Structure formats: structure tokens, C-alpha cells
Amino acid sequence: MSMVCSTVIIGIGSPHGDDQFGWVVIDELATMDSGDAILRKINNPVDLIPELETYNRVILVDASIGLPRNEPFLKLMYMDAKDHKLIREMPGRSTHDIGLYLTLRMAESLGKRTDHVILWIGHGVSFDKMSEMSEATVIAASDCAIAIAKELCDARNVAC
Numbered sequence: 001m002s003m004v005c006s007t008v009i010i011g012i013g014s015p016h017g018d019d020q021f022g023w024v025v026i027d028e029l030a031t032m033d034s035g036d037a038i039l040r041k042i043n044n045p046v047d048l049i050p051e052l053e054t055y056n057r058v059i060l061v062d063a064s065i066g067l068p069r070n071e072p073f074l075k076l077m078y079m080d081a082k083d084h085k086l087i088r089e090m091p092g093r094s095t096h097d098i099g100l101y102l103t104l105r106m107a108e109s110l111g112k113r114t115d116h117v118i119l120w121i122g123h124g125v126s127f128d129k130m131s132e133m134s135e136a137t138v139i140a141a142s143d144c145a146i147a148i149a150k151e152l153c154d155a156r157n158v159a160c
Contacts, residue, residue: 006056007037009148012100013063014043018124018137021063021144025120028145035152045103052112059148060117062100063124063137066090071123072140075147078104078117087119120144 009029011022026039038055042048051058067074067090076083087101098106104114122140126133133141 007035007059007152008040008051008055008057009034009037009059009061010040010042010048010051011061012042012045012048015130017126017128017131018063018122018133019127020133021122021124021137021141022061024133024138024141025061025122025145025148028142029149032145032149033153034149037152044098045100046098046106048103049107049110049112052107052114052117056116058117059120060100061120061122061144061148063122063127064090064100065124065127067121067123069123072136073120073122073144073147076119076121078119079115083119087121090121120148 009026011024011026013020013023023041026041029037029039037059040051045062048058048060074086076087078084078087090101100119104117108114122137122144124137
């Protein structure tokens, strides 16, 4: 299979409060220069499994509880031992059928690559059904999109 693009950015979310974080980041990135990255929105983490073998870099964006309060979002490398431990230990509160960590573990058990996965996790507080995002999470989503776009731009500049 020939790859058209080396990077996919997947926003995981739902219409429930701060769980919209991943979707909002994708909406923000769509208005910025994100190079040749493909932008996707999904509501069930299991839907990301086919993307793991299609792209050289998979960036996942999702909300979670349990981040340090002073961190509106974190960038975590799935294969980094310290980051992996943090991802594994995040509280399992999800509006999805199966959470992100368990999805990635399932992908590994199916023989899928995960060594190229980067996670941007936003600090979520309220996940009430069909509610608006909290103001702090809206700001964090915008800032996270800017950070991702900057990183993509920096990577293109280094590659030139």
C-alpha cells in the first residue's frame, strides 16, 4: 500500500461536555496550516485501529480526567515508558464504549503498530450528556491545536 500522507490526526470525542475536546482541536486545525496531515473525527476509539497501519505517524487527541490541574493538555508518546505508565493509570472514565488505552492494547494484541502513536490529552472536567464544554477546556483545545500545528510546521522545516 502506498501512503499518500504520513500523518493522521484523529480527534476522539462525543457531544458530551469536555469530551468534545478532540473534535474541537480537529476543527481548529482545519483552519490552520497542518501541512499534509489528514484530519479525522471519530467517536469510538476502536475506529482508530485501521489507521495504525496506514500512516507513519498517528496523532490522537482526546479528553481525560486525572491530568494535573496545572496542565490544560499534555503531549504523551505512547511508547515512552514514563508516558505509557501515565496513560495506563489515567482514570477510566469515558463516554466511549472502550477507552483509548484499552483500544491501543487491543491493537497491539492484534499485531498492529503502536510505536508511532502520539497522544495529546486535554484536561476534562465535565462530561455531562449533551452539555457545552467548560470554558477552560475550550481554551485548552485552541491552545492544543496551536501546539500541534506548530509541531507539524517545525517538523516540515527540519525536513526541508
